[in-house]
Amino acid sequence: MDNPEEHPEEELEDNADEGIDVEEAGTEDPTTKKKISRQIKGIVRLEKIIADKIKGIKINLRFNKRGQSIGTPERVLQCYLGMQAKSMVSITYDNWHDVPAATLENVWKDVNLAFHLNEGMRKEVMSLVGIKWRAFKTFLTRRFLAPFITNPHLLEDNPIALDVPPKRYSIPEEEWKIFVTKRKSKEFQEFSKKQKERRAALEYPHRSSRRSYKEIEFDLQTKLGIxxxxxxxxxxxxxxxxxxxxxxxxxxxxxxxxxxxxLDQRNEGTLVEVGTNDILTQVLGKKEHPGRVRGQSRGVTQRDYFLKPAGGFSGLQQYQFQFQQHQSQKYLDDFKKLEQSFEQRLRSQAEQFEAERKREREERE
Incomplete structure (x- = not known):
């Protein structure tokens, strides 16, 4: 059974179905028997990738300054990895670590035939396939199993609903039966309930659907021309x-x-930010989680994102001290300017008052 400690993101990530339902146009809702129509986003793309792969044509990826793949080639890669997750890895394995090494090697070789990759990208690519594989199983459970498991009376109208795999996917019947048995088990139902509770506890779930943070950043950079x-x-x-x-x-x-x-305070030079205690941390009021960086796509570590001054923590303390000293001096300078302006205004008023008194004396004489 899937271990929640190995992939807590299965129920927590908003974009868990990325690359999974791109081919779902025309599928049937098992509870209503109605066709579900949605825009087909991936079929044409995948057909072209496969055709080019047969011809020996590979796709070049594009990377940002953090070494993350971005833009259209990235979206094509995600789509292709979703297809690999569905077609090359059996859904009967309990977790990703149970998948045989030979299967993983075949997946990696296949992806290399379609994209220009290097060995250093293997870990990230295979991790993505694993995430999409788990997401596919979650999708199958939510769409084709959960309605009947939570509402057993639906089986009265369709008694073989859980016995036949979805026609859209090439899932062998034996594999489907094993998968259904595991998902119906009391152990998995308890695990699923726990993950749903964790997901519901999120304070600020993102609304970007399948767009990752790196895609949001790329779109903003394109819009701003930077x-x-x-x-x-x-x-x-x-x-x-x-x-x-x-x-x-x-x-x-x-x-x-x-x-x-x-952000306005930062632009004015009045904001103190040290290490992970930046704007986002200060606003949310919670320390950064050691395993991830909020507001960034997976794979970005704190070491990658937060640029620390030489000297480690002592360097950070020195930086903060210098910044506070600078701010203190700035406040003193501003106060002196205000004080000088006030004194000048008092002198001007005194001179004006004295001139009026002098004029009044001259008029009386």
Whole structure:
């Protein structure tokens, strides 16, 4: 059975179905028997990849300054990996670590036939296939099993609903029966319930669907005509907006407005940021999780994102001290300027008063 400690993101990630339902146009909802129509996003793309692969044509990926693949080639890769997850790895394995090494090697070789990759990318690519494989199993459970498991009376109208694999996918019947048995087990139902509770406990779920943070960043860079990395607090905001650019709820808007206020303070030079205690951490009021970087796509570590001054923690302390000293001096300078302006205004008023008194004396004489 899937171990929640190995992949807690299965029920927690909003974009868990990335690359999975791109071919779902025309499928049937098992509870209503109605056809589900949706825009086909991946079929044409995948056909072209396969045709080019047969011809020996490989796709070149494009990378940002953090070494992440971006743009259209990245979306094509994600689509292709989703297909690999569905077609090359059996859904009967309990977790990704149970998949035979030979199967993983075949997946890696196949992806290399379609894309220009190097050995250093193997771990990341295979990890993505694993995520999509788990997402595919979650999708199958949610779409084709859960309605009948939670509402057994539906089986009265369709008694073989759980016995036959979905026609859309080439899943052998024996594999499907094993998969269904495991998903119906009490152990898995308890695990699933726990993951749903964890997912529901998220305070600020992102609204970007299948768009990852690196894609949001790439789109913003394209719009602004820059290639420099964009602050993660800005990406965090954008991931909580709908397609029209509006916040989905008032709570997200309050956080977004607070981020804007601190961005203004940064521009004015009045904000202290040290290490992970940047704008996003200050607004959310929670320390950075050691395993991930909020507002960034998977694979970005704190070492990658937070640039620390030479000297480690002592260097950070020295930087903070120097910054605070600079701010203190700035406040003193501003106060002196205000004081000088006030004294000048008093002198001007005194001179004006004295001139009026002198004029009054001269008029009396």
């Amino acid at each position: 290639d420099e990395p964009i602050d993660r607090s800005i990406l965090w905001k954008e991931a909580r907006k709908d397609a029209s650019g509006n916040y989905v709820n008032e709570r997200d808007k309050l956080i977004g407005d607070a981020i804007d206020d601190l």
